[in-house]
Amino acid sequence: MKKRYDYVIVGGGSAGSALANRLSADGTSTVLVLEAGRSDFIIDPLIHMPGALMFPSGNPLYDWAYQTDPEPHMGGRRVAHARGKVLGGSSSINGMIFQRGNPGDYEKWASNPGMEHWDYAHCLPYFKRMETTIAGADAWRGGSGPLKLERGPATSPLFQAFLEATEQAGYTRTDDVNGYRQEGFAPFDRNVYRGSRWSASRAYLRPIRDRKNLDIVTLAMVTGLRWQGDRVTGVDFVRARRRHHSVEAGEVILCGGAFNTPQLLQLSGIGDPETLRAAGVTPRVDLPGVGQNLQDHLEVYLQHVSLQPVSIQPWLKMWKAPYIGAEWLFANKGVGATNHFEAGGFIRTNDEVAYPNLMFHFLPIAVRYDGTASAGDHGYQVHIGPMNSDVVGRLKIRSADPFQHPSILFNYLSTERDRKEWVEVVRAARHILAQPAFWPFDGGESSPGIEAQSDEQILDWVAKDAETALHPSCSAKMGTDEMSVVDPTTMGVHGVPGLRVVDASVFPSITNGNIYAPVMMVAEKAADLIAGNTPLAPDPAPVYRANAGMPLFPEGDPRNEAWNARHDIPSAAAAMAAAQKGQA
Template sequence: MQEGLGWMDMTVHKGKRWSTASAYLRPVLSRPNLTAEVRCLTTRVLFEGKRAVGVEYTQNGQKKKVFADKEVILSGGAINSPQLLMLSGVGNANDLKPLGIPVVQHLPGVGSNLQDHLELYVQQQCSQPITLYKAQKPHHMIKIGLEWLSMFTGYGATAHLESGGFIRGRPGVTHPDIQFHFLPSQVIDHGRVPSKMEAYQLHVGPMRSTSVGWMKLKSANPLDHPIIQPNYLSTEVDVSEFRQCVKLSREIFAQRAFQPYRGPELQPGPGVQTDAEIDAFVRRKADSAYHPSCTCKMGAPSDPAAVVDPDARVLGLEGIRVVDASIMPSVVSGNLNAPTIMMAEKAADVIRGRPALVDPGVPVYRPATLETQR
């Protein structure tokens, strides 16, 4: 059951961030059928006709090629995977031809359908010295760092976004569409600016924004960053949902439980009250939650925006799959890390020919008071 407030799941193990490299790759690096290369930049997929046969990459200034006996699997993420496909001639032919890239497969969906999560911070001054403000002083940071380096415990062993929740922002919504993260600190510019005082905040944002963007190649040079147009807040629905996010966050901080700790509101601040003022604040302060996805959408061949089929195979081609957050048809209602890992495990089973893991008896939570209760 996703709906509700509580402890947030984190990929932390024994006080350390437990990445997929730590959990899946490093324990099996000694396998004879696995070779991992580092400091590489993949520049294109190699094709013979419609079949992917390998990849070209640069390493230490040298151009190299590696060939596949069975398949090429792209896992570059929602930006690099479509970029690599387009560099290899897979994408919208009308965009590739002007760049001098030979078209292998016309797939206009490559790089389109870009979706992301936006969030902003609603901040409240804390009237008691119980936040992480002192922990960010230099002498405390040294102590925290030494404890973490020696024992992997203490303040350095957590991301501190330990509580949060998922709610339905309005009647009739069937599953949560707003996410909260609570942090006992004031964050300014993603932490690049030190906090100014004892404070706490909510990270809040809608999870199913209707604004859809795109990305395209700037040139045929793999070193050139692609052009990214996320089209954030381009629909009135998204603007109104963020307005609701601010109002709901204020409602939470106004509860009696916060009374012993509640100081003045720092952000948006008492001068932001009307809908127009809140909308202006949202446009000024909303930030990416770093959840780009959906740029190689999974779908049926009849869908002009689809890039991969239900088995993650690139449509119209052979010997190539995409396995990362780019294959989501629409952005998930939550953070991307765990769902992407789940998709990779599912794709691994498909690639290996294992039967699907199906349990039709798993109950799915449905709110009993859809129209009347958050």
């Protein structure tokens, strides 16, 4: 390890892996990656075998095991949040579902002041650059990027029943939820290739680990930023919680994610002064948005008993584990070679939304994400929850100790709109699972059970049973307003030369779907902004818009005018004036 680097990347997770690859590609810029977790050893089946995805969660060798504060609208219970504690970050332990989000998500971003170059047309070239879509490249999908993406086969009887039931329920099929049309149902892309997890580390770091201008140090917990005047000039870190080190940097890039990045900013004196003083930290830079605007997706599992022995339930028996492992290790196939989230889709639960607000993940088994509370017999389930909730939370440090987890509160179920959409998504899922395609299999709803019928009963169940979908984001958002933290044109922290942020925390608002793909897109785009490369030209590929004239934001929000102007949609006032003129 050198004494000084051009770039020090704090966090070897999803974004950090991509940045390390792109910023060291010139062969001259020196790059150091500091990862607080351990290496993602290629011999570790709990990382690389897709079917083992449930085992790293809660395991301190893989998971930081965050918890929220007692959530006031969920009976005061704490919600566990797994975050990857290993190279590749959460991409090394997640469910491997690859969803870009809806084009409307990026139009929302671009409607914020200063964010004009983060619309879908400007983001699409970076999505394409990072992908190798095994199903085939086209106008919307990439074919030569580091991330290899297989599409789920979804050929089992239960998957076929699910896809048929969606059509019987009145919904449409789509060729590719990441392509022209997100709305509808289809087999899902997964970051799985030839039976193995294709994490950000495996895609971006492993092929370049021998670059002479790149160093990767694991078990290195960054404890603070180094300063010279108002400029960040390096970091302090501890290896294995014992040996203290410092390193100088031309630029420090925080890639710790929606929890660790705002925590480190606050520990370093960047944030709301009152919050910092309460934790025993001397304020340096007044940025009240640090740790605010925190967003996530909450989800429940709607479960049914299967009358036929066609689920993957028998494979959960422990005595079968050696066979599953051997089949995966020596043949790259079998139940261990898939993440089992092979199909799903997106719908609108009401006519008041501009694009889908509900995502379905179908699973041919009834089991919780962490492998607990199995139905015992054959079953199936859908994972559901609102995708565009208006709920926001916050994160703040409890003390100046970098090893103490911060105080995290999402405020789940705290708004009227969120509670309304929760009732809608449960009823929409029940409608699909009640279709004739499922009749040969349906042995009845096991969770929540038919007794949960009224709006109040459904919301009570959600409050008691819901889990995070593990999509924390938006806690150090890009923008130019007073609550923004990051400059969207440079990824620099406002008022702090030498410091940038690139991870899910910079999202202005959460995207519609799993957030791994958007994080990787942000990292790809940020790499060009940081390196001073000419950004990729916007791609005008057309996309499906069900309600193009529908406002993206609540009525009266001035950002609707920006959205209308970008798409030549007349404002409500202009439309009224035109109508009156026509009547005259």
